[in-house]
Amino acid sequence: MDDYDPAFEDEWSEGYDRPPGEYTPPVGVMRVNGSTSLHNVIGFSNQDFLGSLPLGTSIDVEWVPEPGNPADANAVALDIQGVRVGYLRAGMARDMHSQVVEANRQGFRVISSGRLYREQNDYIFGGSDMPGDSDVDLDESSYSALILDLQGSWPEHLSAWLSLSDEVRGSEYFETEWYVLDYQSKYQDELSALLGDADFVVLSGDLSLGTTVRGMSVDVYTGGIYVGSIWPRKRYGNERLIASVRSGSAVGLVHVKRWSDNVAAQVSVSSESDRGFLWLDQRLRALEEQRRSWDRYEEANKFKGESFDVWGLRILELKNSGHYAEALQMLIPVMNAEFQANEIIDRDTSSEFTMQAAIMYRKLKDYDNEVRVLERFFESRRDWDGPVALVKRYKRACTLARSRKT
The missing domain is CATH 1.25.40 (Serine Threonine Protein Phosphatase 5, Tetratricopeptide repeat)
Known part of the structure; x- marks a missing residue:
């Protein structure tokens, strides 16, 4: 049943009417325009409405939890202009449902950007950057499938942002990627002082470039106190953080947690500038260029x-x-x-x-x-x-x- 998706069941999903009060849109908005394209299914209902929407144009898509859906209590529906057009895939919805519910509880509607495309005979229509034969036209008389490219984030990114205080996270959603500080055993007193009596805190941090025997590093301060550094360890992806600070990201988040035998710290910066989102047509173009680069590499x-x-x-x-x-x-x-x-x-x-x-x-x-x-x-x-x-x-x-x- 892992691959089961409620949107495939006409009897349950297409026919499921949300009862009054199951979902009331909150006043605030959490706009989840992250770095990930989320798998979804659309087109099992409201075909005429979907067909009336423009291709390749950004539209707002609201994520709506459906705890009363008999097909799947973890279902996350996708609404456009108040009309349900599909669902997140069941595997993603299992982890995402609780995050959407928590965002709603905190007063946020969860909205992200989406773009519609049509696929026909291995061609994708709806984007200006599509690779392939630009003279190919959509055959209106033949079958074509609608695709919703949904910009989003992984559930753990939503969870991290929602767990931050209003003061730390601000008003705009951002993705967080945590990096473990090196040689934390040397700074247990400083980290314990930051915690006080709490078991967990997230603080604003100042990040600056430093040097180590391995090369460039990131030195981390919070409240003027040095709490450690991130060394250039490629297997942990630390080069992404170093590159981000090198390009001007001087403020981040420091996450300090008390464990049974030590105090551990991690640091993060918003990854918005590090990993931009590419729409479907742009991704296909990038893949084509990457394939050509590898062909040139094999020759060289x-x-x-x-x-x-x-x-x-x-x-x-x-x-x-x-x-x-x-x-x-x-x-x-x-x-x-x-x-x-x-x-x-x-x-x-x-x-x-x-x-x-x-x-x-x-x-x-x-x-x-x-x-x-x-x-x-x-x-x-x-x-x-x-x-x-x-x-x-x-x-x-x-x-x-x-x-x-x-």
Whole structure:
């Protein structure tokens, strides 16, 4: 029954009339224009009304809980201009229903933007950015399906925003993504002082850029008190927060919670500027451009027709036999090709070739070129400087290069 959806049951959903008083629209509005497209089903009722709405134009869609729906007490209906046109998919509604009910309890109607499209013969109609043959027209005499692209957020984002105080969250909805502060054991006294007698607080925080041995970080303050930093750990997605602060997001939220054996802290900034929403036609265009980029990458991801791995084995063989100059003569153009290939798909290049080049330049006492090859690697990085070993090697190479000139 996991895939069961009330909108598929004409007997229950299309025929279900909300009794008076089941839903009274609150006065306030929580406009959930987030970063996620929510799956839904439409078109099982009010076909004429849906057909009268313009394609590819933003319209307000209200999320309405239907606890009395016999098909599913967790149903979340979708209304346009007070007319029910569909439902959130059942799997999403299970988690979203309680958040919509809580928003209503706090005095908010839950509204997001939607756009209607028509699908016919693998073509999507309704957007100006559609990929494919622009000369294809909708055949009004043949079947076509309506699609509602619904801009929204995951339930946990709604839950986080609704749990904040009015003072902290303000009047505009925003998505929150929490990042765990590193080395919190050092700051237990400061975090405990922020909690006082409470078990949980969310406070306004000031965020600034800092530095660590791994590269750029985010230092977190609240009430003028330093409570820790977010280090550049890619597997936790910390580079997104660092990039956000780097682009000007200096104010965030600090979430402090008391556990049985410690006090833990997380930090967040509004992700509105980090992850913009793309409508269906824009997503299809982006996917098409991404596919073309990968095709170009596959063509560029080699040197003289052979993969970088094959060249790497040849270079390593020359290096291990002490033929450093010959190995570098082969390695540098291979490195250039690898950098250029990764730029196509906006991906960081592995440090392996750079490390091998730096080692061989050091062996040859060519410190200037060692510095240059390391600097190129660092300049190509998008989030953090790179392995600690390369950072240390760079500092030493700079010292050696300067000493040779004095």
